[in-house]
Amino acid sequence: MAKKNIEETIINAAAKIFLEKGMDGARMQEIAKAAGINQAGLHYYFRSKERLFNTVMKKRVRAFFRSFAETLPQADDFETFLKSFIENYLDHINKHVLFMRFVIWEVQRGAPIMSEAMKEAVDGGDLPLNMFLEKIKIAQEAGIVRVVDPTQFMITTVSACIFPFIARPVLENVFQFSVTGNEFLRMRKEEIYRVLWNGIKKQ
Amino acid sequence: MAKKNIEETIINAAAKIFLEKGMDGARMQEIAKAAGINQAGLHYYFRSKERLFNTVMKKRVRAFFRSFAETLPQADDFETFLKSFIENYLDHINKHVLFMRFVIWEVQRGAPIMSEAMKEAVDGGDLPLNMFLEKIKIAQEAGIVRVVDPTQFMITTVSACIFPFIARPVLENVFQFSVTGNEFLRMRKEEIYRVLWNGIKKQ
DNA sequence: GTCTATACATCGATAGAC
């Protein structure tokens, strides 16, 4: 296997373990096994656990931020835009639940690389938030939606989307519900769109 | 100091460290120091790290669930009820950000005690969710609010409340904002109430 | 019950043969 391929294999295996267990809970031995090499090989390629962690995270954060663009619909009509965004974004979240929960935890836990990687991704223009915010402003000026702070509305939107998924194991205990992943996804798409569109549209 | 008092002191010190660092990242030495004793004393009182962790969590989860009742307002009028609930609940969250983020992380990480403690608290009736859900149903029957699934609406409400706080370090990077805690709290109270009330009220 | 000293286990990292 070529060197680049091995490094790629290690990074993917490491990402899986790190996302599940966190930096503190992850074991180099487990990563090595998942990558199909031994622990000495792991150190040969990445020198230390910290360097491996940093490499993995820089790559993942950037890729994750970039992929946000794919959730942004083309529609000019704000209602259609919002509905499509919620559907796309929930599908997107559904694929990255582990990563999002992990980032929230590791950032507060104090891993310096996380903030650094996010800052780089934001400064590098990997996260096109402005398009969403502009859509709101345009709809406000057109009198389609109420005048609200666009950033606050967007925070509310992503909160309603992300939280039920990253906290799902907790919610299942608290609300004592039990539905399949697909059913839950479908219900959330409907609920969030209805509440948010009614919540922001002009009567 | 009486035995009960020392145990209490240790539990509080341990909770602080566990919530910040997680089970894997917490160190017995650090907990001992924070409790003002040495590591041998820690083991004398709680035998092992796992037992200490379990004791702390059972206590905290139950207390946290119980305190939810304090966020439930008395108001009969649903609009007033919702507005007050959001304000109370955000104040409540603001005091327990570390704990909530920690629970979400540890539950997925696989700490068996967490699910167990939650189940006990729920089964013990420590979490009076029904009052909130009943309020929605009554308002629906009275024609005050639209017909929605009460559980889904409640999930949306708590999501909009909790997420911005547990993910705040991330949001600050992503949205590049920087306001004081109090200012952020005030803005969220206003935003969530406006969007959710408009989102559910009958036109 | 509380201390010091230390045993014991685990993990990250490296040396050195191949």
Next chain:
DNA sequence: GTCTATCGATGTATAGAC
């Protein structure tokens, strides 16, 4: 570049004096 063997550091846990 990859392996086995092992070092050294760190962290949990305990023995035993007081």
